[in-house]
Amino acid sequence: MGTPVSASTGQKRRSASDANGSLKKKQRTRVSYSCSECHRRKQKCDRQVPCSHCVARKVPELCKGYTPGKADSDLAARLARIENIIEHALPQYASRLSSSIPQSPSEGGDDLGEGESVRGDSGPQVEDDPQGGILQGGKWYGSSASGSVTTQPLLEQLHAQSGELGPVEEAQTPAEKLLRLIQDCGVSATKVPELLRELPESKMTTDRLVDFYFQQINYTRYPLYEPAFRASYESIYASGGKLHPNDIRFLPLLFVILATSVRLAPDHLVGNSSVRRITSLRYYWASRRSLLIAAAVQTDSLELVLARLLSFRFLVFERRITECWAQLGAAVRTAQALGLHRDGTKLGLDAFNTEYRRRVWTYLYHADRTHALILGRPPSISDDYTDTLPPSNIPDDALPTARIVMPQSEPLTKPTLMTFQILRHSLATIIGHIVHHFQNLRGHSHYSDVVHLDQELENFVQTLPPHYSLDPDTSLDHVYHFVPVHRFLIITEVFFVRMSLHRPYLLRRSDRYNLSRSASFKCARLDFRNRQLFKQSVSREVMLSMGGGYREFQAAMTAGISLVLEPDGPESEAMRQIVDMFIQEHMNMGDELDETTKRELKVIELLQSKAA
Structure with missing residues (x-):
C-alpha cells in the first residue's frame, strides 16, 4: 500500500x-546581442559599434543595443522623435521637416512594417539633406550656424512661428550704415566724393578704358557679364557726382577694371610704360580704399567677390604672386558667405542667378587650385563642402532668357566663352588631386600616385574637344576670336601642371623616375613650340593679357635642368633654344623687369652657365 x-x-x-x-x-x-536596427530588420549583426549594416545604411547614430519591450517601446519612440526634432529643427528646416517628421506615433512605430523606423525614416533624410542651410538676406547660413549670427535667433524664430512674437528688427540699409560709419566711426563725410574724384576726369576717357577691357581682356581669364557691369557703370555717372549708397559696392570693381585696363593698354591710349604703371597702381589702390568702405556699407555682394578676384588677377600681372594669395582668400570667403559654394538649384534661385553664380564660383575654384599649386600651399576650397555645378555652355546673349528657363547647354564641340571655363574647371579638379598629393600630412605619398595623376592629365588632354586639343581643328578660329586664345591657355596650363607634378622627381637618377624626366622635358618643348606660334599670331595687347610668366619660366627652367643633366643629349639643341630665347626676350625688356622676373632670369642664366 x-x-x-x-x-x-x-x-x-x-x-x-x-x-x-x-x-x-x-x-x-x-538576451539579444544584435543592435536594435538589425533586430528590427532580422539581419545578422556583427556586434560592432556601429555595426556594418548601420554603416552601410548611413545611420551609424541609430546603432544601439536592442532592449526588448512591448508598450514601453512607445515611450522610447516618442523620446527619440523629440530628440530628433531638437537636434534638427533649426529655423531654416521648419518648412521641410513638417512633411518628413511624423507628428504622432501612429504614423510611425510598429505599423511601419518593412519600412524605416521613425528615426530611420526622418533622421537620415535631415542629416543627408543636400541643402542643409538657408540663404537669408543674401547671406548663407549652414545648419550648424549659431542662433546669434542669423537674422533671427533660434528661439525668436520658434516663437514667431507660433505667433507669440513679431518679426525682429530689419537690418540696416546701406544708407543707414554709411551714415553710422560717418557719425560713429569718424570716417570723413568727404571720403566717398574723394574716391569719385579718383576716376578719370572725363567720362570719355573712362569709356575708352572700359571698352578696351571688354574687347581685349575680359574674355581671356575671368569674364564678367558685360550688361550687368554696364548698368552699374552708367548708374555711377547718372548720379551727377552724388553717389547713392547702393552704388558704393560697385566702385571697387570699377577701379580694378580701370587699373587692369591701364596696365595692359597700348601707348596711344594711356601713355608710355612708366605712365601706365603709375596710373594703374593709383587706380588699384583706389579700389582697395573703396573696398574698405563698400565692405562696411554692404558687407557681402557679388561685386565685392569680383573686385577681390580681379584685384588678385591684377597682382598676378604685377608678378606679386605671394601678395595675391590674401586677396584670393578674401574673395573665396566672401563667396562662401553668399552661398556660392551651394548650387542655386538647391537654394531655389532662378535660372539666371543660378548660372551667374556658377560662373563666379568656377573662377574662384580654378584660381584657388592653381595658385595653391604655384605657391605650394593648401587650397581654401574643399570638394567635400561644395556642390555648385560648372557653368552651362551657353553664350552671354542667352543669359537674359535664363531668368525664366535655363537654355539647353550646347555640346563642348560648339565653342562659347564658357567652354574654356568648363574645361578649366575639370582641369582644376585634377590640380586639386595633385595639390592634395603634395599637401597631405595624414598619409604616405608614393610615386605610384604620381603615375596615376599623370595618367589623369593624359586622359584630360585626350578628351579635349577638337577645337581645344593639342592637334586642333582650326576651322572656327576666324569665326570665334576667343578660340585660339582659350586653346593656348588650356594647353599651356596642362603643360605647366604636368611639369609641376614631376618637378620634385626630376633630379633623381634612378630609372624608376624616367617618366618624370621624359614627361617634363616633353612638356617644356611643346610649351615653347606652342608659345612661339601663338606670339606670332596675336597682337602685343593680347599677349600681355595672357600673363602666365611663371609658366614660361617653368618651361625654361625645365629645359635648363635638361641641359645640365644631358648637355649633349638628343634634345639638347631644342632645350638650348628654349633657354636662349627666354634670356634674350627678358634682357630686351630693360628697366621694365620686375623683381620676380629678375630673379627668374638669374636662375636661367645660372643653369645656362652650368650646362656650358
Missing part, C-alpha cells in the same frame, strides 16, 4: 516542479 502512495506523491512533486520550471522559462528575458 505504501509504495503506490509514494509514487503518486513523487509524480505530483515532479509535475509541480515542471510547472514551476516552465513558469520560470516563460519569465526569462532573452
